[in-house]
Amino acid sequence: MNLLLINGPNLNLLGQREPSFYGTTTLVDIEQQLRAKAEAEGVSLDCFQSNFEGALIDRIQESMGVVSGILINAGAFTHTSIALRDALLGSAIPYVELHLSNTYSREPFRQNSYLADHAVGVITGFGAFSYLLALDGLMAYLRRTQSA
Numbered sequence: 395m396n397l398l399l400i401n402g403p404n405l406n407l408l409g410q411r412e413p414s415f416y417g418t419t420t421l422v423d424i425e426q427q428l429r430a431k432a433e434a435e436g437v438s439l440d441c442f443q444s445n446f447e448g449a450l451i452d453r454i455q456e457s458m459g460v461v462s463g464i465l466i467n468a469g470a471f472t473h474t475s476i477a478l479r480d481a482l483l484g485s486a487i488p489y490v491e492l493h494l495s496n497t498y499s500r501e502p503f504r505q506n507s508y509l510a511d512h513a514v515g516v517i518t519g520f521g522a523f524s525y526l527l528a529l530d531g532l533m534a535y536l537r538r539t540q541s542a
């Protein structure tokens with residue numbers, strides 16, 4: 395099983411950025427934790443972060459036929475990007491949407507997601523732990539559907 399973790403804009407600043415919403419764990423730490431968990435499960439995991447919408451879309455397109463599932467924290471593009479939605483749907487790769495903060499407890503514009511309705515599931519509000527929960531959810535989904 396090959397999985398891909400995608401982080402969108404400003405998530406490279408985790409650890410420094412608005413810690414009351416996003417905590418103090420850095421993206422490097424999160425990626426390390428996730429890689430360790432994936433490895434323990436016998437799963438391969440690549441990590442990619444970009445502040446550019448087109449680079450995220452390119453990476454999704456390049457994943458077709460290579461990656462069996464995607465974990466994505468699209469940051470603010472979650473709430474704005476039809477192009478990112480189209481890339482995910484066009485790839486037909488199952489994905490889990492995740493967020494550190496509880497987007498439903500924040501500004502109204504964060505309550506819309508262009509990704510959620512086609513996601514396997516959505517994890518929001520558990521800080522860095524959201525990533526681990528999302529990985530568990532995606533692996534369980536893929537094991538269930540791939541062995542069916």
Ligand code: DQA
Nearest residue numbers: 467468469470493494495504
């Ligand atoms: C976020 C929530 C988004 O609304 C915000 O734009 C982010 C981070 C989160 O992980 O809580 O950049 O995706």
